[in-house]
Amino acid sequence: MKQSFFIQDFMFGDHILPEKRLEAHQLDHQGVLHGCEVFPPQPHSGQDIVLQVRIGGEVSFDRVSVFYTFDDTPPQPETAHTVNFEWVNTTWDQVGWQYIQHWRAVLPGQPDQTMLRYQIAARQTSSQQWVFADNQAVEPGLATNFAIWVNDLPRPAWVEQAQIYHVFVDRFNREAGMPWLQTEDLNGFFGGTLNGVSEKLDYIQGLGYNTVWLSPFFVSESHHGYDAIDMYKVDPRYGTNQDLFDLIDALHQRGMRVILDFVANHWSNLHFSLQAAQQDRQSEYYDWYLWKQWPGSYEGFFDLLSMPKLNLNLGKPARKYLLDCAQYWLEKGFDGFRLDFAYGPPRDFWVDFRRTCKTTKPDCWLFGEVILPAVEQKHFNVAFDGMIDFLLADALRQTFGFGRWTLVQFDAFLTRHEAYFAGMFDRLTILDNHDMNRFLFLAGNDPAKLKLGALVLYTLAGNPINYYGTESGVTQKMPIHHDGHGFFEEARAPMLWGTDQNPELGEFFRKLVALRQQHPELAGANRNTVHLDSQQGTYAYLRSGKLLVVLNTSAEERQLTLALDGFQGKTDLLTGQPVAQQSGRLQIRLAPQSGVVIG
Secondary structure, three states: OOOOOOOOOOOOHHHHOHHHHHHHHHHOOOEEEOOOOEEOOOOOOOOOEEEEEEEEOOOOEEEEEEEEEOOOOOOOOOOOEEEEOEEEEEEEEOOOOEEEEEEEEEEOOOOOOOEEEEEEEEEEOOOOOEEEOOOOOOOHHHOOOEEEEOOOOOOOHHHHHOOEEEEOHHHHOOHHHOOOOOOOOOOOOOOOOHHHHHHOHHHHHHHOOOEEEEOOOEEOOOOOOOOOOEEEEEOOOOOOHHHHHHHHHHHHHOOOEEEEEEEOOEOOOOOHHHHHHHHOOOOOOHHHEOEEEOOOEEOEEOOEEEEEEEOOOOOOHHHHHHHHHHHHHHHOOOOEEEEEOOOOOOHHHHHHHHHHHHHHOOOOEEEEOOOOOHHHHHHHHHOOOEEEOHHHHHHHHHHHHHOOOOHHHHHHHHHHHHHHOOOOOEEEEOOOOOOOOOHHHHOOOOHHHHHHHHHHHHOOOOEEEEEOOOOOOOOOOOOOOHHHOOOHHHHOOOOOOHHHOOHHHHHHHHHHHHHHHHOHHHHOOOEEEEEEEOOOOEEEEEEOOOEEEEEEOOOOOEEEEEOOOOOOOOEEOOOOOEOEEEOOEEEEEEOOOEEEEEO
């Protein structure tokens, strides 16, 4: 199926536009800025804690201080512990045409389980006026609050080899072989259920996946569920709370884990608390929201009044409500949370969230959706175990899907990307998801290109996530952002079952998942490029010295001869076929648009 339109990925929104990048850079270099620059971001007991601040703009400051407490009250400069920052150096910002000052403070190490809350402020020269990072408030009560939770918990052992299957409940499976309610209106309901998921656990586990991520299933008026009306109740369209508990039990009996897609930033305007707050300004729920003009105007998710944004600032009651909700679902058996739009709530909220979750279930897994530039992603390390790797997803799509990047560009990105995030947090890797064009579609519905992208994804470090149907050939009819509109539903077509599936794709994904199970070292970070010929479309890298991945992205057959000191591999692990050798050199024959993994 040929495409007659240009597809543009808007994964990073306005950041794809140079003028928006310039605007963001200028905003990010004005005033007093901390941005959760903390080292280490998740300190253990007794470790010193280093805080960093940078200052730009036209105002002069002669002192920078951090005010911190060890309890759950906002730090007040008059009563909090205080440490002054030391000037480190001054750098030149060529884009902003200004100098940037860099400051550093060291807080003494604290005992295990300490919650350290702090604010940072700089004093204007020759005055008593303080300006607080990061929102540039001039009063402590309006300042940005930061937090650090000191703990000695180890990384959850089970996540090391977690491979995730992402289920979009409404579009996955109708129970008992029932037909879809309808398949024409992508905005409507298709009829997938939780029991339908339970019935397909043999399928998911048969592919080799050991972790299931469930899209939101709470009461909602939408097919996607990211606008919950009740965070404690399963929508009757999907089943009952007992159906959910049965699904969790079934997964655990199989030795599998289950992740809940948790939305903390917003919910539906039909939520009982907003209804009560709009009826009575004295309601206990009034402070749950960020009002512009009561009762009809409030902050919303991308300004949508149908999805009111929650007031999760320190001390606000909605914060406790959501923390209690997270605790409840962990106690009911969930093994962790995928945290939707994680850059919406305040950063210190997520530190509280981490403490609540890890105190409830120490080996739970918390990973965030943060679609921001790399430098900003790093700052969420104070709260999360992992992050969905959208930067890698973009690189894979540009290289193996669209074909817009050369292999030289991809290798340059990959080498720097791996170094930048080395040792930082779990990277959960994807080809596509419910908010972006499906990989198969952007690749012109060419399964060979999808296989190449998947082969690279599954042989790089991290935890692969498979979006339902990617392995069976699910595609779409038009781009998500066709004619400037955001038709996200295009990427949410129903799952293909039976003879509608592409069996070769399914078998290929099964082999990739099995490869990671058999070679746990693939989850690690050691990768070396050993061959790169962009003109010929060939590329090879070595993983942990044990597995050799070789690709041919061209439309022609290629023959490679590689000599690698100490490498003992002799077999293509995807086919079981031996690899020819001559005088100690590997003789590798590659069909068009194909790859091998030699071990």
